[in-house]
Amino acid sequence: MSCLTSVAILGSLYRTAVPGLARWCLAYTLLAAASLLVVMSGVPLARGVIVVTALLTIVSVLLLVQGTREFFGMSAVCRRELAAAAVAFAVMVYFTEISPDTDARVLLFSLVLAYGRIGVGTLTLRYAPRDGARYAYRFVAAAAYLGALIHVSRIAAIAAGVAPHGTLLQPTTWNTLVLGLAIVTLPCMSIGMVMLTHDRLIRRMEWLATVDELTGILMRRAFISQANRMLGESSHARPSLSVALLDIDNFKLINDGFGHAAGDRMLRHVASVVSGQLRPSDVFGRLGGEEFAIVFVGALEAEAEALTNALRLAVEQTPSSGVCCTLSAGVSRVAQGESLEDVMARADTALYMAKATGRNRVVTAPPGDRQACTDVSARA
Structure with a gap:
């Protein structure tokens, strides 16, 4: 029994x-x-x-x-x-x-x-x-x-x-x-x-x-939750935080030209390349579609720009199944007492400028100003 x-x-x-x-x-x-x-x-x-x-x-x-x-x-x-x-x-x-x-x-x-x-x-x-x-x-x-x-x-x-x-x-x-x-x-x-x-x-x-089932990285809600927690901790310990928004250039053309299966492979490939380049302390997530976000811990504008640009180059130099893709990115540092929504809005404005000025580049937005963005496109 x-x-x-x-x-x-x-x-x-x-x-x-x-x-x-x-x-x-x-x-x-x-x-x-x-x-x-x-x-x-x-x-x-x-x-x-x-x-x-x-x-x-x-x-x-x-x-x-x-x-x-x-x-x-x-x-x-x-x-x-x-x-x-x-x-x-x-x-x-x-x-x-x-x-x-x-x-x-x-x-x-x-x-x-x-x-x-x-x-x-x-x-x-x-x-x-x-x-x-x-x-x-x-x-x-x-x-x-x-x-x-x-x-x-x-x-x-x-x-x-x-x-x-x-x-x-x-x-x-x-x-x-x-x-x-x-x-x-x-x-x-x-x-x-x-x-x-x-x-x-x-x-x-x-x-x-x-976790996003397709790419294996944090999905939007989990990323936002973790990023907000990090911002709360930073207000006490005062570490430097920067946020980067990354977008795959001309992703619709990849889907239309090679099919949605190829688009999914491209998303997995980009997520894999970026994950492999990040530091253990950084937080990486997929916001939706072909847009990704990163929180860099202990990084001011210059370092966050350099880190993001290195990711851009790594993706550009490693084609997936013979298909090359590039990234555009907007970077913004978190100012003291600033909300995540404000930082991401400023980084999104910088990302829009990167797209508008030729793509395949990184644009950094100064803290506290959504409109003033400095083009820091990577140098070959």
Whole structure:
């Protein structure tokens, strides 16, 4: 019932297509099948039932660990792990069919389960995101490590001769304790995996709400929000900020002459080139259409002009799929106490002048004056 509950919980999120979720669901399904097979067979277990149960359990443990790797964006399959699983199954068959030994089987069975729990817990802690809430990741790790501790304790007790000999189905106090703790930690781990899935979905929605899907940079609303926050911080720390508006020259001609697919490739190309040239502190976003915006941190007019001109040259010198494009840009420094709207309006006026005076150039607007713009077109 514990395994079936886990399958139902995880299966409710199957359509989200979160990486690793399918493997987790299959793992708990196999554990449920193994448990049902044992319950239906009764005591003592037939050798064939032991072998099949061992196979289902080993495969389910592999799937749990593989699903966790896949969830964190890694390759799911590890060849050494597969080889170790094959060896473990072969040893289990040996101690069942060739040289029957209950204690050896129990030790090996517990070792496999402990490995799966430790693997899930370690991967979850190691690759948990460093930003945002981390409660779900710690919850999964705690449930996994607690389950591993149960199996490790069982191994130590059997090795020391403290635990009674025999299988878990025999009604002893020790077996009741081990099974009870295992039943509690198993759904806890699956509930934690549901929490991980929800966290992934929330992060995905946040990404869709802030990142332009076509270019992979900030969309307008996210850029404006981040830029306003930076302006608020600058009023206290007083760092120099400058804003640049960039526009792809004759973009309509690219769309009309080569098609909208080529236009989309051009937008991605420009965003990629500019992103690669920016400093880590700068903020880059797409305002809409072929217009982009940048906030330069710690840059006055001269430096912002030079940085923007370098971006213009980088785009001009790297054609996309044989199609060349150029940028026009307007730059404006943020004056003390000035709003983002005022700065962007002044930069937009400078951008309009760059377009009107020949394109493929950068025009800087002095702070506090929307009309007075100085042409600082790049020198070849």
